[in-house]
Amino acid sequence: MALQSNHLLGLEGTPREDIQAILDSAISFKEILERPIPKVPTLRHVTVVNAFFENSTRTRISFELAQKRLSADVVNFSASTSSVSKGETLIDTIRNLEAMKIDVVVMRHPMPGAPVILTKYCSSKVINAGDGPHEHPTQALLDMMTLREAFGSFENLNVTLIGDIAHSRVALSNIYGLLTMGANVAVCGPPTLIPRNIESLGVKVYHDADEALAHSDCINVLRIQLERQKSGLFPSIREYHSFFGITRSRLLKASKDLVILHPGPMNRGVEIDSDVADGPQSVILQQVTNGVAIRMAVLFLIAGGEREDELVN
């Protein structure tokens, strides 16, 4: 069992079978995480560099845990302490890392397409851990794993992404992955936070949160960054919260079975209220747990897929 691509750059164009394979393996890895000694030797022959050109504590920790649970050798690299701040180019940085013999690069980068450029100039396998507002495939996969646990299947599942769609790597990856797996995807927010051409991807657009909720089996609530308000994309946090925030009273108008996701980190009281985030319909902490399992599955299938036998040892 191996993926059709050497890399995981995004979910755009990733075939259904590959997504299925990752989600299926993640179930086994989640089981490993629940063992008394949650560690397997599967990737003990593999060296991974976590190259983080921007801070993302939770994504890095999730990847690092996944790598350690699989016994990979892990090196962490972050831009603030590196030669990038001394003017070295992305390509030189990676070529230098690669000269030290590594197998996999997990890269977080503030600019779209950086992982694609990487694959042209190094022979390591590349996993995109978020490239600017482009894609964040492992986040979408862990969201999908959580949804499958809740609903069993994606067929005709109605998923709505609410919030800052235009600047979200999570939104784009979710849209690609969910559509590939047969779900119906909608986005909801003010037009200023939704790309003009989003419908060309095959999603429905709502500007009314209550209407969106009424048509959803599940909502994925995206983080609202204060800087978007400052750049004039919406008038105030107060107005955003009152029209698009997920509040208890808004939930009371929707189905009791509505499932709520949030990729984190949350702005409590902005896009989501505390009693909702901590309430019975929320699966937010489950997402975090699944994140480690999904990243184990991706690392395994990308870097150690041929050693499947070792998984069971």
Place this chain on the structure above:
Amino acid sequence: MSWSTDKAADIMSQRGWHVAKTSKVILRDARLIDPSAGLDEIADLLIERGKIEQIGKIKEDNSKDFKVLELNGKIVAPGFFDMHVHLREPGREDKETILTGTMAAAAGGFTGVACMPNTDPPLDNVGVVRWVYEMASGAPVAVHPIAAITKQRKGNEITEISELYQSGVRALSNDGDSVMNSEVMRRALEYSSMHDMVIMTHSEDDDLAGNGVMREGEVSTRLGLTPWPSLAESIHVARDTLLAKFTGGRIHVSHISSLDSIEAVRQGKAQNVNVTSEATPHHFSLTDEACTGYDTNFKMNPPLGTPEDRDAVIEGLKDGTIDTIATDHAPHTTEEKLVEFDRAPFGVVGLETAIGVAAKKLVNPGHLEWKDIVEKMSINPRKIMRLPVVTIKEGAVADLTLIDPECTWTVDPADFFTKGRNTPFTGWDLPARPIGILSRGWILISPAAENVVG
């Protein structure tokens, strides 16, 4: 470093070009195309002391002492003129120099270029402009500096336009940056109109363009790249067309790239506003889809348009809304371009591929004929800049571009004379190529012109 030292002649000779100052040349069996003289016929040309002395059948016994080129039906047209290039000198000699830029122009079939003032220091005063003339003197390619509209290209105070005019400048531009202040643009148009100068607009609303790196559309949404809406261009084209109408000044919209901008120019022309426009080879041959691999050689300003924009550019070229084809030749170093898409500078080189791409994307599909290409790449740019139009007739100065319209070659940036390797056309098979120029007493013939040089 100037051509007068013959340094460029040596460099080009070493790469197989025939480069000479020749007083007596016969072009035999040339397909002469010059719409300004109503000419499209096979004939011989006899050139002596830099002038076309005779057109017709030149007898063999008249050809002794002459350099004879056997053209076998290849095209001879009035010299092509690229009114929009960045020669980068002074200041960014690592990207291009007047020497390398004019070699690239000659190799690309151009006998004249107009160079943009976004140099360091900028071409915003007579001193720097004279220096450019000096550096380019003796070159077979005429270099016409375009001066900045405003001091330091900052968009606040107009330059000493009359003095610049006296020194030979015929066009003004802040290319690379727009003039955001409409009042400044109004005054620049009014002031320059007393010399009938043209203002070449860089049409971009800075606020609407923001940090955009590619055209806003389906592809930018897919790629997550910061969008640059076509509106950022069209709103300024519409504004400047209104300003030209109000002031009577002349605008030439540089590198026009979107449907609405072209429509604004079309409406302006219908109302007899003094507005002209140009399109680049990349805007009539490529679309935003090319950005898919995040290759920075597809990052330019204005960005590549949607298929509808590209079709509108072709339509504008066909119906005359777009008067000229210019390259916006913008060389950058490999180091600058070998970075993330967001981080790379805008711009691509174009001098050495323009004729081939025009043949592939305009002539061969039947959008334009060669005579239209001559109009848009030789006659119209000189007319707009109020430079003497070069023509093929007896007694005229020999200023000629030679084109092989039936050959196939593959674009390899390693073969370029420009320092820039940043072309979006790497690997393209092109169906035509320039094979030489006659200009300012020089004759330059490409090694690709086999069997032409006797």
